[in-house]
Amino acid sequence: MSDVIDRPAAKAQFKVVGTRPVRPDGADKVTGKAAYGADLMLPGMLTGKIKRSPHAHARIIAIDTKKARALAGVKAVITAADFPDLASEEMAGGESAANVRDIALNCMARNAALYEGHAVAAVAATSASIADEALALIEVTYEVLPHVIDVEAAMAPGAPLLHADIFTKGVEPAPTTPSNIAHRHDLTRGDVNAGFAEADAIAEGRYTTAAVHQGYIEPHACVATFGADGQCQVWSASQGHFAVRTLCAKILGLDTSDIRVTPAEIGGGFGGKTTVYLEPLALALSRQCGAPVRMVMARDEVFRATGPTSGAVIEVKLGARRDGTITAGQIVLKYQAGAFPGSPVHPGVMTALACYDIPNFTITGYDVVTNSPKVTAYRAPGAPISAFGVESAVDDLALKLGMDPIALREKNAVRDGMKAAYGPTFRNIGYVETLEAIRDHPHYQAPLGPNQGRGVAVGFWFNIGGDSTAAVQITDDGAAVVATGNPDIGGSRASMAMMAAEVLGLPIEKVRPIVADTASIGYSMLTGGSRTTFATGMAVTQAAQQIVTDLKRRAAQIWEVAVDQVEWLDGAAVCRDPAKGELTLAALAAKSGETGGPIGAQVSLNAQGAGPGFGAHICDVEVDPETGGVTILRYTAAQDVGRAIHPAYVEGQVQGGVAQGIGWALNEEYIFDTDGKMENAGFLDYRVPVASDLPMIDTILVEVANPRHPFGAKGVGEVPIVPPLGAVANAVRAAIGVRMTDLPLSPPKIRAAIDGR
Amino acid sequence: MGARQHISANVNGDPVEFLAEPGTTLLDALRDELGLTGSKEGCGSGDCGACSVTLDGRLVCSCLVLAVEAQGRRITTIEGMADGGTLHPLQQKFLEHAALQCGFCTPGILVAAKALLDVNPDPTEVEARYWLAGNLCRCTGYDKVIRAVMDAAADLRQERV
Ligand code: FES
Ligand code: FES
Numbered sequence: 001m002s003d004v005i006d007r008p009a010a011k012a013q014f015k016v017v018g019t020r021p022v023r024p025d026g027a028d029k030v031t032g033k034a035a036y037g038a039d040l041m042l043p044g045m046l047t048g049k050i051k052r053s054p055h056a057h058a059r060i061i062a063i064d065t066k067k068a069r070a071l072a073g074v075k076a077v078i079t080a081a082d083f084p085d086l087a088s089e090e091m092a093g094g095e096s097a098a099n100v101r102d103i104a105l106n107c108m109a110r111n112a113a114l115y116e117g118h119a120v121a122a123v124a125a126t127s128a129s130i131a132d133e134a135l136a137l138i139e140v141t142y143e144v145l146p147h148v149i150d151v152e153a154a155m156a157p158g159a160p161l162l163h164a165d166i167f168t169k170g171v172e173p174a175p176t177t178p179s180n181i182a183h184r185h186d187l188t189r190g191d192v193n194a195g196f197a198e199a200d201a202i203a204e205g206r207y208t209t210a211a212v213h214q215g216y217i218e219p220h221a222c223v224a225t226f227g228a229d230g231q232c233q234v235w236s237a238s239q240g241h242f243a244v245r246t247l248c249a250k251i252l253g254l255d256t257s258d259i260r261v262t263p264a265e266i267g268g269g270f271g272g273k274t275t276v277y278l279e280p281l282a283l284a285l286s287r288q289c290g291a292p293v294r295m296v297m298a299r300d301e302v303f304r305a306t307g308p309t310s311g312a313v314i315e316v317k318l319g320a321r322r323d324g325t326i327t328a329g330q331i332v333l334k335y336q337a338g339a340f341p342g343s344p345v346h347p348g349v350m351t352a353l354a355c356y357d358i359p360n361f362t363i364t365g366y367d368v369v370t371n372s373p374k375v376t377a378y379r380a381p382g383a384p385i386s387a388f389g390v391e392s393a394v395d396d397l398a399l400k401l402g403m404d405p406i407a408l409r410e411k412n413a414v415r416d417g418m419k420a421a422y423g424p425t426f427r428n429i430g431y432v433e434t435l436e437a438i439r440d441h442p443h444y445q446a447p448l449g450p451n452q453g454r455g456v457a458v459g460f461w462f463n464i465g466g467d468s469t470a471a472v473q474i475t476d477d478g479a480a481v482v483a484t485g486n487p488d489i490g491g492s493r494a495s496m497a498m499m500a501a502e503v504l505g506l507p508i509e510k511v512r513p514i515v516a517d518t519a520s521i522g523y524s525m526l527t528g529g530s531r532t533t534f535a536t537g538m539a540v541t542q543a544a545q546q547i548v549t550d551l552k553r554r555a556a557q558i559w560e561v562a563v564d565q566v567e568w569l570d571g572a573a574v575c576r577d578p579a580k581g582e583l584t585l586a587a588l589a590a591k592s593g594e595t596g597g598p599i600g601a602q603v604s605l606n607a608q609g610a611g612p613g614f615g616a617h618i619c620d621v622e623v624d625p626e627t628g629g630v631t632i633l634r635y636t637a638a639q640d641v642g643r644a645i646h647p648a649y650v651e652g653q654v655q656g657g658v659a660q661g662i663g664w665a666l667n668e669e670y671i672f673d674t675d676g677k678m679e680n681a682g683f684l685d686y687r688v689p690v691a692s693d694l695p696m697i698d699t700i701l702v703e704v705a706n707p708r709h710p711f712g713a714k715g716v717g718e719v720p721i722v723p724p725l726g727a728v729a730n731a732v733r734a735a736i737g738v739r740m741t742d743l744p745l746s747p748p749k750i751r752a753a754i755d756g757r
Numbered sequence: 758m759g760a761r762q763h764i765s766a767n768v769n770g771d772p773v774e775f776l777a778e779p780g781t782t783l784l785d786a787l788r789d790e791l792g793l794t795g796s797k798e799g800c801g802s803g804d805c806g807a808c809s810v811t812l813d814g815r816l817v818c819s820c821l822v823l824a825v826e827a828q829g830r831r832i833t834t835i836e837g838m839a840d841g842g843t844l845h846p847l848q849q850k851f852l853e854h855a856a857l858q859c860g861f862c863t864p865g866i867l868v869a870a871k872a873l874l875d876v877n878p879d880p881t882e883v884e885a886r887y888w889l890a891g892n893l894c895r896c897t898g899y900d901k902v903i904r905a906v907m908d909a910a911a912d913l914r915q916e917r918v
Binding site for chain 2: 022023025026027029030032033035036038041128129140215216217218219223250266267268269270295296298299361420489490598640646649650651652653655656657658660682684688689690691692693694696697708
């Protein structure tokens with residue numbers, strides 16, 4: 001079951017916020033009407049397909065498209081020659097910077113194919129089968145080069161180089177020879193040697209995680225049309241249609257104002273749909289032939305050419321005094337970036353010790369390019385990886401000290417007023433409360449049977465704010481329409497409508513939320529970083545508040561009283577003078593022509609003050625000593641969510657994040673053969689958790705309100721994937737008595753560990 | 758490629774006719790020829806269940822069925838689940854329990870869950886989890902999905918008595 005722990009007095013102030021209405025876009029989604037990326041059809045639409053490199057690393061000597069162009073039904077064929085050769089340009093993204101040239105080169109290889117599946121050409125044809133035939137007729141001459149995928153092998157001197165122009169950043173003096181290490185990040189505090197000298201116990205380990213994919217069930221898809229006058233339209237499933245617009249403009253050398261992007265319903269993203277793969281190609285194909293082009297990836301293309309997140313090596317050393325005070329930490333993180341720089345190692349570094357108040361530490365992170373698909377954000381990018389190492393080591397420390405693992409974490413917990421390992425001072429955090437919540441939960445005391453074990457782990461994520469726009473319009477019958485620029489991945493339309501309804505005093509059914517296209521609403525950063533309910537919710541709330549102010553003015557005008565005589569209560573203007581009665585929103589809307597015209601407000605803002613999020617999880621497992629198989633018996637996740645606007649969707653975020661974390665811990669991994677080709681590019685062999693793999697996932701929503709948000713909300717979507725890797729590994733250790741350090745914890749590895757006891 | 762064949766079938770109670778290449782899947786025919794885009798392609802290999810439909814009452818992955826095999830057969834898709842404007846109890850319970858986030862897996866899960874309740878009106882949680890093990894959902898962790906299915910089953914049993 002799910003519990004909500006909060007302050008009852010605060011809750012009573014709200015009528016809509018904190019309730020569980022049916023989501024406004026729900027009916028279309030349960031009846032099959034909702035239109036996702038691949039569902040749109042335009043008259044005369046062609047099918048676009050991509051030719052991909054069969055080699056993990058190769059120089060592209062020549063591409064001959066003559067035969068493909070000559071095939072009847074083929075309308076366009078493109079290669080990198082159809083795109084401008086861009087200069088390197090860093091661009092601010094959702095949570096991390098991106099280099100536009102790299103994104104362009106990832107969409108379409110120029111001169112070199114850097115991973116198996118890298119796009120080298122594309123076609124548009126009148127049918128899918130003709131497009132397939134055309135791809136087969138494109139002749140690419142490659143010079144196959146040595147490749148490297150393992151992160152430490154890629155860092156080693158003499159490793160095959162992916163790029164001649166990478167000179168490790170963040171190192172003084174700057175190196176003079178290129179390498180695969182794109183960036184080194186350092187974070188230090190105090191004196192680690194002195195810290196370790198004070199320690200009575202040391203826990204140390206070297207841990208590894210495999211590359212894993214976001215695994216959204218909807219493959220990437222888009223439709224694009226390039227007008228004869230240069231005006232373009234794109235429909236695509238992405239986490240940010242404004243980002244799609246900007247990237248398409250830059251990659252194709254177009255004006256942003258000539259591109260209009262309409263968000264399709266999106267079938268999951270988890271960070272993986274924050275960039276572009278298909279949209280620039282579909283536009284380039286459409287430009288060549290004049291017809292709309294639809295492109296939809298097959299599942300194996302999704303695996304081979306999008307996502308994943310980094311495979312990594314994590315080295316952790318922690319020292320503590322006998323009483324449990326952690327005195328020092330030393331951490332080294334090595335993350336695969338894939339074919340271009342930009343692994344999430346920097347957030348991995350910043351979050352590694354964010355839950356702990358440790359006086360002395362050094363954390364070093366390496367961003368390493370490898371001949372594998374360019375990594376893309378995946379839910380709390382980088383944090384689950386470093387947390388896996390740290391939470392495993394903290395568990396070992398608790399064992400060495402003979403301490404309860406929750407008590408050890410409480411003893412070293414960050415609290416309000418403390419300086420976070422990554423810099424700022426924490427305010428209004430609910431971390432200790434989540435630890436208390438799991439400590440006091442019946443789950444923590446429940447008895448365990450033979451071959452069963454219990455693990456605990458914690459996790460942190462920053463959450464972000466940023467640019468958002470919202471427009472609220474009042475209809476002539478006194479209802480409201482809320483438009484935002486954030487694609488709704490997991491129910492955000494519901495929370496937007498609820499916040500507007502709360503402010504306007506309307507029932508939720510009277511508020512209709514939409515996600516507007518790039519030409520119909522002001523700029524909004526993408527849906528990511530757990531920012532939408534916080535930042536876009538703030539814009540919605542402020543727009544609704546402006547409307548209330550305006551409605552009070554209008555009522556005062558009608559009543560011929562001073563504005564301060566008017567209050568807004570339950571969706572109506574009420575006058576201090578009881579003789580005047582009240583004016584409902586519907587009545588005011590009907591009279592809007594006499595009081596200043598249509599009623600509406602738009603707010604664009606840059607939201608500051610996103611509250612960081614913390615989670616604390618308990619996991620019980622049973623290990624089958626015969627097979628090495630792990631069953632998740634019970635799982636409880638506590639999280640500080642600030643204020644749950646729609647608790648059911650908040651619980652859903654937590655449950656979904658936990659399930660992904662369990663998959664990461666137990667089953668999921670990219671497997672490459674000796675040629676660097678992915679061997680398991682399908683859901684049969686890349687095994688994400690299915691319903692029979694999981695128990696119910698209990699959630700505890702801890703509500704320590706964020707004073708910087710009108711309703712106290714904090715981001716919730718990312719934190720829940722951070723603790724599970726450690727929680728599962730710690731539970732397995734408790735069950736078999738052996739520390740497992742290499743994910744995924746697949747049955748053969750566990751069998752080997754049991755045999756080696 | 759090959760010559761397109763003429764297929765007649767019954768979809769959601771209505772007679773339909775369409776042309777299909779010999780290699781075209783039922784899923785592609787439903788989506789592209791008949792415009793029934795409620796069935797989704799998540800994998801095209803029978804591993805995700807997003808394309809679930811029933812064929813003469815039997816639950817199948819429509820990405821694994823050839824369109825030509827539909828000749829003379831009865832197909833039910835997500836578009837046939839609601840009774841006109843009235844949602845099926847499963848659809849209603851999915852909404853009430855917030856059993857969907859992105860909703861991409863939802864049509865397939867609903868079709869599969871209905872097939873379960875047709876043969877087993879009183880499934881245990883474990884039976885429901887195993888029946889739906891062929892339907893991947895990456896968003897929800899299945900918790901609310903299973904609760905919605907169990908709740909709908911209870912409601913449907915109520916209706917029967
Ligand atoms: S699309 Fe048919 S099972 Fe995945
Ligand atoms: S709700 Fe997104 S895959 Fe199930």
